[in-house]
Amino acid sequence: MEWANAIVQGIVTGGFYALFACGLSLMFGVMGIINLAHGDLAIIAAYVAIALIPSTHLPMVWAFVVVVPIFAVGGYVVQRTLLQASLDRSPFTTLLVAFGMSVIIENVLLEVFSANGQSITIGTLITKSFSLNSTITISYFSVIVLAVAIMVLGGIQLFLSRTATGRLVRAVADDREAAQLVGANYRHVFGIAAAIAFATVALAGLSYGMLTEFVPTSGVTTLLFAFESVVIGGIGNVWGTLVGGVVLGVAQQIGAQINPAYQILAGNLVFLAVLAVRPRGLFGMRTA
Amino acid sequence: MTTQQRAPTRRITASGTLQVRRAGASGILVGAAGLVVLALLAFMPVIVSEADTTLLVNFFVLLTMAVMWNLLAGYAGMVSIGQQAFVGLGGYGVLVLAMNGFNPVAAIPVAAVVAALIALPVSVLLFRLGGGYFAIATWVVADTAQIVVSSITSLGGGTGHPVPGLSSMSPHTFAETTYWAALAVVTISLGIAYGLLRSPLGLLMAAVRDDEVSARSAGARVMTTRRIVYVVAALGCGAAGAILAVSQLQVQPSSIFSVQWAAEMIFVSMIGGMGTLEGPILGTVLFFVLQQNLAQDGAWYLIIFGAVAVLVSIWTPRGLWGAIRQRSGIELFPVGYRLHEGALHLVTQPQLLDGGSAAGSNGPGSGAGARRRRLRP
Amino acid sequence: MSEKAVSAALLEVRGLTVYHGQLRALDNIDLAVATGETYAIIGANGAGKSTLLRTIVGLHEPKSGHVVLDGRDITREAPDRRLAAGVALVPEGRRLFPSLTVEENLLVGMHKARPGTFDMKRVSELFPWIPDRRKQRASQLSGGEQQAVAICRALLANPRVLLLDELSLGLAPIVVRRIYEVLPALVAEGLTILLVEQDVAQARQIASQVHCLLEGRTSLTGRPDEVTAEQIEEAYFGVGALPVSASAADPGG
Numbered sequence: 001m002e003w004a005n006a007i008v009q010g011i012v013t014g015g016f017y018a019l020f021a022c023g024l025s026l027m028f029g030v031m032g033i034i035n036l037a038h039g040d041l042a043i044i045a046a047y048v049a050i051a052l053i054p055s056t057h058l059p060m061v062w063a064f065v066v067v068v069p070i071f072a073v074g075g076y077v078v079q080r081t082l083l084q085a086s087l088d089r090s091p092f093t094t095l096l097v098a099f100g101m102s103v104i105i106e107n108v109l110l111e112v113f114s115a116n117g118q119s120i121t122i123g124t125l126i127t128k129s130f131s132l133n134s135t136i137t138i139s140y141f142s143v144i145v146l147a148v149a150i151m152v153l154g155g156i157q158l159f160l161s162r163t164a165t166g167r168l169v170r171a172v173a174d175d176r177e178a179a180q181l182v183g184a185n186y187r188h189v190f191g192i193a194a195a196i197a198f199a200t201v202a203l204a205g206l207s208y209g210m211l212t213e214f215v216p217t218s219g220v221t222t223l224l225f226a227f228e229s230v231v232i233g234g235i236g237n238v239w240g241t242l243v244g245g246v247v248l249g250v251a252q253q254i255g256a257q258i259n260p261a262y263q264i265l266a267g268n269l270v271f272l273a274v275l276a277v278r279p280r281g282l283f284g285m286r287t288a
Numbered sequence: 289m290t291t292q293q294r295a296p297t298r299r300i301t302a303s304g305t306l307q308v309r310r311a312g313a314s315g316i317l318v319g320a321a322g323l324v325v326l327a328l329l330a331f332m333p334v335i336v337s338e339a340d341t342t343l344l345v346n347f348f349v350l351l352t353m354a355v356m357w358n359l360l361a362g363y364a365g366m367v368s369i370g371q372q373a374f375v376g377l378g379g380y381g382v383l384v385l386a387m388n389g390f391n392p393v394a395a396i397p398v399a400a401v402v403a404a405l406i407a408l409p410v411s412v413l414l415f416r417l418g419g420g421y422f423a424i425a426t427w428v429v430a431d432t433a434q435i436v437v438s439s440i441t442s443l444g445g446g447t448g449h450p451v452p453g454l455s456s457m458s459p460h461t462f463a464e465t466t467y468w469a470a471l472a473v474v475t476i477s478l479g480i481a482y483g484l485l486r487s488p489l490g491l492l493m494a495a496v497r498d499d500e501v502s503a504r505s506a507g508a509r510v511m512t513t514r515r516i517v518y519v520v521a522a523l524g525c526g527a528a529g530a531i532l533a534v535s536q537l538q539v540q541p542s543s544i545f546s547v548q549w550a551a552e553m554i555f556v557s558m559i560g561g562m563g564t565l566e567g568p569i570l571g572t573v574l575f576f577v578l579q580q581n582l583a584q585d586g587a588w589y590l591i592i593f594g595a596v597a598v599l600v601s602i603w604t605p606r607g608l609w610g611a612i613r614q615r616s617g618i619e620l621f622p623v624g625y626r627l628h629e630g631a632l633h634l635v636t637q638p639q640l641l642d643g644g645s646a647a648g649s650n651g652p653g654s655g656a657g658a659r660r661r662r663l664r665p
Numbered sequence: 666m667s668e669k670a671v672s673a674a675l676l677e678v679r680g681l682t683v684y685h686g687q688l689r690a691l692d693n694i695d696l697a698v699a700t701g702e703t704y705a706i707i708g709a710n711g712a713g714k715s716t717l718l719r720t721i722v723g724l725h726e727p728k729s730g731h732v733v734l735d736g737r738d739i740t741r742e743a744p745d746r747r748l749a750a751g752v753a754l755v756p757e758g759r760r761l762f763p764s765l766t767v768e769e770n771l772l773v774g775m776h777k778a779r780p781g782t783f784d785m786k787r788v789s790e791l792f793p794w795i796p797d798r799r800k801q802r803a804s805q806l807s808g809g810e811q812q813a814v815a816i817c818r819a820l821l822a823n824p825r826v827l828l829l830d831e832l833s834l835g836l837a838p839i840v841v842r843r844i845y846e847v848l849p850a851l852v853a854e855g856l857t858i859l860l861v862e863q864d865v866a867q868a869r870q871i872a873s874q875v876h877c878l879l880e881g882r883t884s885l886t887g888r889p890d891e892v893t894a895e896q897i898e899e900a901y902f903g904v905g906a907l908p909v910s911a912s913a914a915d916p917g918g
Contacts, residue, residue, distance in 0.1 A: 028420070033420075034420025034421065034423060034424065036369070036420075036423070036424065082598075082602075085602045086601075086602055089601070089602060089605050090605065091420070092361075092365070092367065092605075093601050093602065093605050095367050095420050095423055096367065096554065096558055096597075096598075096601050097598050097601060097602065099369055099423075099551075099554060100554075100555070100558070100594045100595070100597050100598040100601075101598065103547075103551040103555075103590065103594045104591050104594040104595055104598070107587040107588075107590050107591045107594070108591055110586075110587055111586055111587055111588065111591070164772070164776060167765065167769050167772060167773055168773060168776060170762065170764060170765060170769075171762045171765060171769075171770075171773045173764075174762040174763055174764050174765065175760055175762055175763075177724060177756075177760070178756060178760035178761070178762065179762075179773070180723075180724070180743075180744040180745055181722060181724075181744060181748065181753070181754050181756060181760070181819075182748065182753075182773050182774045182776065182777070182818060182819075182822065183744075183745045183748035183749060183776060183777030183822060184745060184773075184776070184777075185743065185745045220427075220547060223424070223427075224424070224427060224428055224431060227421075227424045227425075227428070228428065231417075231421065231425075235421070261435075261438075261439050262439075264431070264435060265432065265435045265436065265439070268428055268431060268432040268435070269432070271428060272413055272428070272429075272432070275413050275416055275417070275425065276413055276416075279416040279417070
């Protein structure tokens with residue numbers, strides 16, 4: 001029954017990983033940017049919430065309402081300036097610039113907020129849970145996060161497939177130059193995609209900060225989880241990412257069941273195994 | 289350092305007389321100067337204080353890593369952010385050997401080779417991914433290596449372990465020995481990189497980096513080339529980690545497997561310049577100058593250095609040395625080829641760094657030739 | 666062509682010089698396309714034909730020279746602004762969005778459309794098979810079908826000048842003929858066409874003006890009935906040393 005619990009907890013965690021991963025996936029799919037600062041951005045969101053919300057005297061849950069739009073705007077601005085300037089050079093430069101951003105963010109957070117663990121406290125919701133049976137207990141909050149993840153993934157899918165802007169985003173992702181020929185300002189479209197990606201990363205970061213304690217270097221771990229979810233699920237597949245997240249979550253929980261020290265290791269090993277056996281991921285359509 | 293004699297000289301008679309020659313005519317001079325510098329450096333422990341030799345050891349360690357990273361990314365086009373895996377394995381290699389009675393200093397080359405041997409199967413996995421996904425996957429590998437090593441209790445687990453067999457040396461002998469070992473590692477690393485780049489493999493590397501698809505169509509040697517470079521880089525980083533283990537008298541997983549190493553070697557290369565051997569040297573010097581001046585201000589030196597690296601790589605993707613060379617034509621380590629015809633210079637030097645941007649807007653007239661070569665009037 | 670005709674040109678290129686890196690792809694090119702005209706650029710591979718069209722729509726920045734649409738200098742404008750001004754290119758190799766359906770490709774083509782006669786209904790008349798295939802992915806179409814959709818995608822923006830880059834590339838002759846059959850109808854509706862073609866016979870047949878490029882330079886301009894096959898051959902392959910001008914007032918002269 002402990003194993004069943006591990007699997008259930010893994011599935012719930014997997015939704016959370018998928019929430020982390022979708023922004024990474026979107027930025028790679030549309031701009032070809034591997035955003036190595038993705039995890040650090042999420043952690044910034046959590047710190048911003050801690051720094052901003054108490055002074056507004058709003059309940060912490062309002063962090064979602066405040067921080068997510070800030071990140072969307074920030075995403076557009078960063079894309080149109082720093083990232084576009086790097087893209088104009090080369091994908092190689094962009095990768096290095098993203099890595100530089102990651103290191104800079106991490107160290108600035110360390111200097112400003114110290115290496116002490118923090119968390120976003122949202123009151124009693126975080127501790128409430130329900131029991132399926134005597135061994136399986138699920139926290140309400142993690143179910144909410146899973147639901148949010150599914151809604152976000154579904155929302156992105158709908159946006160891309162049903163709206164005119166989404167269609168344009170896909171067109172730009174397919175062929176940037178041809179999109180210019182039909183009148184698309186691809187830089188603006190990139191900005192929109194980055195705004196969405198940053199909004200989702202803020203969502204993920206805030207959820208992370210509410211679920212668990214975080215430190216400035218937590219970004220690295222979350223980036224790796226997001227990345228592993230994307231690759232396990234298959235690059236360029238929205239729902240594959242959810243499955244990838246779930247596979248990763250379950251693997252980690254099973255690993256932790258064997259020995260708590262093996263939690264992350266088990267995830268890494270599953271990732272490497274997928275890479276060895278199915279380099280395109282479980283549902284992948286194209287290679288990286 | 290090799291001299292001019294090995295340089296292949298070819299005549300192409302199809303359109304006038306063209307000569308393919310080693311870029312830079314000062315091979316012998318540079319070789320001689322290099323030996324003088326090496327001799328001077330070898331005497332340093334006699335001249336300077338132990339604190340300064342320790343600083344120089346750290347300088348050599350970072351320079352070794354930067355040269356290796358530059359070989360990977362600047363020449364072979366592989367962006368690894370997980371080289372700390374091999375730094376850590378090299379360090380732990382020394383620890384394991386020393387725990388089994390080896391002399392820790394003698395264990396340095398063995399540990400480096402062990403790191404290289406581990407890199408071989410790792411490359412099989414990693415090479416399934418391209419570009420940026422390769423980059424993150426190298427990070428996963430480093431993360432995995434750290435977790436695995438941390439879970440071995442006989443090696444001290446997460447808290448690490450002191451390296452045995454070093455306490456018998458006097459502090460002075462220890463400082464000297466470490467220094468010379470570090471100097472040997474960095475000299476050999478530069479030598480290997482230089483030799484590799486001047487070999488036919490070096491040309492193939494340039495071809496792979498600049499245009500993987502057409503280079504691949506030229507033969508299946510591309511994979512082998514990349515693998516050789518990857519293994520050599522692991523060897524170098526392993527040696528650097530081995531030096532660290534000795535000079536710090538202990539290894540601790542979270543420090544020797546730290547992503548900080550990746551950050552430093554990458555920033556140094558970004559600022560100094562990729563695709564040259566001079567770039568990492570310049571970058572490492574700048575890094576140490578900044579670090580020494582800001583050492584008391586926590587991590588700000590790394591933040592500033594990182595910010596400068598980002599700006600430099602956007603402003604001039606070949607780094608400061610690239611910019612200097614473009615203006616002055618100076619080359620200390622001539623590794624490119626030049627085509628001589630009157631005033632025309634054709635140099636096979638990095639195009640990737642700013643060539644990528646042209647990929648989207650390349651007209652049919654530009655062709656492969658125009659993209660891959662740089663014409664200097 | 667008289668001086669008046671040149672100044673009344675809808676699309677004008679003046680002294681255009683374009684470099685690809687250090688390579689001069691176009692050298693001081695002049696041309697003027699009058700409203701309602703079908704103007705053909707011919708030339709061998711690498712002559713600079715595609716570069717010329719791509720520079721006109723803004724995908725390459727010229728080293729010097731100007732692109733003028735109806736008296737307005739658009740040389741410095743971004744590609745999307747030029748489309749809005751009325752210049753649309755059907756690029757070499759079709760370049761449909763492979764993961765989008767036929768219909769989505771066409772809808773994307775419409776998103777910055779100028780007011781005009783071309784809508785979904787009108788393009789479906791040109792190629793009646795399109796409505797039935799509209800849910801198919803563009804990548805599943807044959808080369809000829811893709812070319813048709815690419816033309817429709819450009820037409821839906823209601824351009825004033827339609828630029829066509831090597832429509833016949835990689836297509837069977839019969840397919841090429843079907844696509845070229847559509848062009849007169851477009852011209853009849855007042856569209857101005859600037860096309861690039863390697864097939865000289867095809868170009869002479871359809872164009873009111875031919876302009877031959879050789880290694881980035883103008884080697885011949887004239888009306889198809891004014892120039893002989895020998896002249897074209899010389900201008901095309903560069904047999905003769907001097908540029909040939911069959912036209913009385915060659916703008917490049």
